[in-house]
Amino acid sequence: MSDVPFLDITIFVPLAGALLLAFIPTQRSTWIRYGALAVSLIAFVTSLGVLLNFETSNAGFQLGSTASWIPQWGISYATGVDGISLWMVMLTTFLMPLGILASWSIEKRLKPYFIFLLALETGMLGVFSSLDLFLFYVFWEATLVPMYLLIGMWGYERRIYAAMKFFLFTLVGSLLMLAAILYVYFSVQNPTFNYQTLLAQVHFDAGVQRWLFLAFFASFAVKVPLVPLHTWLPDAHTEAPTAGSVMLAGVLLKMGVYGLIRFAIPLFPNAAREFVPWIMALAIIGIVYGAVVAIMQRDLKRLVAYSSVAHLGFVVLGVFVGSIQGMSGGILQMVNHGLSTGALFMLVGALYDRRHTRRIADFGGLAKSVPILSGVFLFVALSSLGLPGLNGFVGEFLVLLGTFLSYRWWVIPAAFGIVLAAIYLLWAYQRVFQGEPDLEANRTLPDLRVREMIMLAPLVALIVFIGVYPKPFLDRIEPAAQRVVTVLNQGRPTPELQSSAETQP
Amino acid sequence: MIVAAGFTAPHVELAGIGPEVALVVAGLVLLVVDALVGDRWGGWHLPVLATAGFAAAIVLAVGVWGQNDIQFSGMIATDGFAVFSKIVLATFGVLTVWLARDYLTAEGIEEGEFYALLTFAVAGMMLMASAADLIVVFLALEMFSLALYVLVGFRRRSRASQESALKYFLLGAFSSAFFLLGIALCYGATGTTNFYPATQGDPSLLTYLASTAPEHLGLLVIGTGLLIVGLGFKIAAVPFHMWTPDAYQGAPSPVTGFMAAGSKLAGFAALLRLLDATLFSLRTDWRPLLIAVAVATMIIGSVLAVVQEDVKRMLAYSSIAHAGFVLTGVIATSDPGVAGALFYLATYGITVLGAFAVIAVISGREERYVRLTDMKGLFYERPAMAGALTLFLLSLAGVPVTSGFVGKLLVFGAAIQSGYTALVVVGVLTSAIAAFFYLRVLVVMYMQERDGEVEVSRGGWFGPAVIGLAAATTIVLGLYWGPLIDLAEKARFFTG
8 A cells, every 4th residue: 555656646646637727628617627626636635645654653754755867966856754744745735625615716717727726736745745955946946936826817906016026035035045955965975965865964064054054044934934034925915816825824834934844954953053042033023023913904814914924933933942842833833824824814715705805994793694704714713813622722832832941931922922813813803793784785795605614614623623632643743843853952963973873783 | 192292281170160061061052042943932942951951060060979189280179068069059050940931931031141141150150169279269250240240130121120230240340359359469478379289299278378387477368358358248248248138139039049049159168168178277367357247247137137128138138147147157167067058058048049939929020019018918818929938938037847947056056066155146146136027027928918909920830839849948958957968068178
């Protein structure tokens, strides 16, 4: 059973589907919609194969494959997942069918829309599964173009500005990373891009390591995004079509944190440790700043966008505090954020479909006309602000616990961020759904359709499941997380030590 | 054979310049046949004969692959580097021929001279790649430049075309003067113009450098500087780039594409042979100059492209920026640097030919629609053309899965390997600036709706075929570039 290369199949199913989709005549919009949905479901099913075959206690990379690609340059097609990337892959394949359902109402240029969306999925899955720096970079950049076109072609009023900003911010960061990748490549005896070989061989002196870390960090911090590199995010999230926002918030942001965990910390552990206080400071500023700005927003979608800045601040805090609780909490929180914020964007999108506005002031008293939508919104908002029993609580609690263990005083501003989250989410809920509907348009809205319920139900179910029983998730995360924490805290053993350790029986 | 006493016939071997000879012959035959045939065969004999010439050139070039030789008393180097460049140049030539076929017939300016000039130009460019003597470099330079001056002005009813031809000619002549002065100084300093010794013990720049103390090389250094100026014009490096936007804008689009691809490769071929393979031991003198030129070229090319409203002009500035990127490979002064530069120039040439091919197809009669605003909503009217142009622009921007990314990876990698990390950082940051104006084209093609009347597109199948071929090459070499870089690495210099 495990002979089947589920991971590689999962990566390329969406791309193959996108190519097939190109052959469906443009007028056949129903075929295109169901075709895209089917492709994304196939990818989800094959990714279940990855999940089921995953060995829980194994901290290394599994289920991948290696093939020679451009041998003279030490480039190979190498994939594999560990407990960290496993959940990122699952999150991607899980959110994509829901994102496609959320795009059901798109009429204009349907075919390129789904083609780009599926191409984007392959890019994201590739980023999370690559064990070769060249391959990683290719996938990393490959996500850029489809997302750029998704925002620019199907976004709202300021879409072109937002798309451009998104592309250029990310590109500047990733080009610096490219220079650093090349430097790393040439630094070892037999130049190679293979991640695991590099990991065993690289050792830089402090100065060089600092620059390399910063180059990688620049690329990933833009993506996360960490304050002050976050300014592309509110524009991109707000202007993107619903599925675009779901994928941006749900998965693309995680590529940044994932990159930090997978590449920046293990390759340059000493520099990473040196910068920990700075990064934690940025994370906490992000938590508080994101929350405060979210409170001020008049646009519901922008509010959700800024809440992402705050949430990702939590994630980065957990990753860099240097304890296993913080690290696992941060990783779990990535999944949680993908689910909760994904659901919030879908709900905002559903509201926009009905009222063609996102301004909070245009709503009011919607609980009367759309009780189910309002209920789901409240539920998701509560999960997002960390109500015990729902998923957000588990992640945030672990992050705070981990922070408390190593940096006691930093917990105070971080915890304050949760209070602020309660303010912006509940206040938004209150203004949109509670009270009397004072506008005629708000009285007669249709409630959630069956399609919308189908797309929200899995999210709601998982939100509860992780909140009540996070063990299956944490069990798989912890072994891999532990390795990163060890490297972050102690630096990497020098190559000599490692090789002698390997020769012992 | 009757030979006068005491006279030994020089050993003449034509293998080294076989491709050039084939092309010149093809060009002459073409002119004669055209005069005899006239309009009878619908003009088909022209592209077919030109293609035959290029095919013969490729065959002859492949035939001497692996052969390392200095021929014609040290004037011509037959080595991997020359052969690789010649094959690539002939490929550019074939693509240009078929692209031009549709274009010229639609514009009503199809003449035998166009194809003949094209074969002469390619022959000159090929000669640049194997020239191992400053005089031969100059001859080759003039040979392809003169042909290009005429080709640029080939839309003879268009004022823009005439103007750009004149500007190109005047500035080109100016740069030739610099180059000649450089030759004079080098000759004055060393007493020879040969790069490599033809036979053991013959005078040459290489032997001169090896036997002379560094403090006596002042005149040669100044001469080298002037040679770099002369070649800098041809590769469109700042501050010798002034002619580029005007010439690119006014020239017929197929010619612009050919010029961007071919004269850049030819200029760089001579530059690489001169600097990396001949004046290598002078590198501490010329490298700072070249670094300054490269930085200025990358920055000015990228920044000025941002404000262009004419797509051909924008691509002209982009071609300036690309000269800067390739220069980082030259500055690396290493085998990977040379191989990377060759790979870059080959793939850049195909990509830029493709881009100008798209422009040739969509620009309408007399190239009326070449402004950025004319491309609004192109994706909805001609999705294939817009898709191909997107691919070419992304390749020029250096996005992965395209050959442009690999080229950048190779030259930047070589520069990092040689320790020029700061230069690479400048390179990647200017690439980000450059991405902005490529994205601007994407914005108008995909995200804006057409507001005016629908343009008339040129018909014909050869243009789209060339575009398809270029697009396929761009993708394939972006995904699987091992074989080509293998060849580029084997394309070494032979220095006698």
